[in-house]
Amino acid sequence: MLTAQDIHWQQGDKVILQGIDFHLKKGELVGLVGPNGSGKSSLLKILSFLERPSSGLIHFQGKSIAGKVPLNLRRQIAIVFQEPLLFNTSVFENVAAGLKIRGVPKREIQPRVKNWLDRFGIAHLEKQYARSLSGGEAQRASLARAFVLEPEVLFLDEPFSALDAPTKESLREDLAEILRTTETTAVLVSHDFRDIERLTHRAVVLINGQIAAQGSPTELLHTPQPENVTKFLTHWRTHPIPS
Numbered sequence: 001m002l003t004a005q006d007i008h009w010q011q012g013d014k015v016i017l018q019g020i021d022f023h024l025k026k027g028e029l030v031g032l033v034g035p036n037g038s039g040k041s042s043l044l045k046i047l048s049f050l051e052r053p054s055s056g057l058i059h060f061q062g063k064s065i066a067g068k069v070p071l072n073l074r075r076q077i078a079i080v081f082q083e084p085l086l087f088n089t090s091v092f093e094n095v096a097a098g099l100k101i102r103g104v105p106k107r108e109i110q111p112r113v114k115n116w117l118d119r120f121g122i123a124h125l126e127k128q129y130a131r132s133l134s135g136g137e138a139q140r141a142s143l144a145r146a147f148v149l150e151p152e153v154l155f156l157d158e159p160f161s162a163l164d165a166p167t168k169e170s171l172r173e174d175l176a177e178i179l180r181t182t183e184t185t186a187v188l189v190s191h192d193f194r195d196i197e198r199l200t201h202r203a204v205v206l207i208n209g210q211i212a213a214q215g216s217p218t219e220l221l222h223t224p225q226p227e228n229v230t231k232f233l234t235h236w237r238t239h240p241i242p243s
């Protein structure tokens, strides 16, 4: 449903992405991993149409994306960032905002929002103002706001990295269950291999703006890889996810 061929991205003199070939099938959960500054967020921005590549081809839903992305295609994606970007209104209003913009009838908005508040365990916070939420609650609201739109592709850029360990773990488990039951298609950027192991089918390792390896988390960890990938994966090999 989403493919990127030979993507290059340069800002000024800095080459950020080089020769990226990426594909995402319906229902697939793909993780982008790699050292700091390797281009993970940049690739996510290009795949989610927030930035345009310097060269290369992108196809989404069978259509070539060049120039301005049509609104009907843009509305098929949702993005969740590390810092939940919430409006300073109630949690309910935050989650309802995207549906209102899309002209969804009021009678439909109420049950859809309530359903997602409930699934993310924040129904009791619906009247609370966004600024009064804890980090974990705010990220739950931010995820509910994305899921309520029923996007064709969900992009998650380090959604847990601002959270403390227990908050992160409980949200990761809830998100894993929601991704599984909704068969969502998603791309996740994370530094934490536990997120990748728990939430994705395939991990793409970026090093210096290039794809250095890809495969299931198990394949990556248990089959020989190029030296730069092995070096990067070493930390994760020595910190396995508890079973």
Ligand SMILES: Nc1ncnc2c1ncn2[C@@H]1O[C@H](COP(=O)(O)OP(=O)(O)OP(=O)(O)O)[C@@H](O)[C@H]1O
Pocket: 011, 014, 016, 034, 035, 036, 037, 038, 039, 040, 041, 042, 043
């Ligand atoms: N708009 C921009 N203009 C110039 N340089 C940029 C821009 N965006 C990103 N970069 C640079 O491109 C490189 C890749 O950045 P990016 O944020 O994509 O990496 P990352 O893998 O997501 O890093 P991290 O793990 O630290 O979040 C970095 O050196 C960054 O400074």
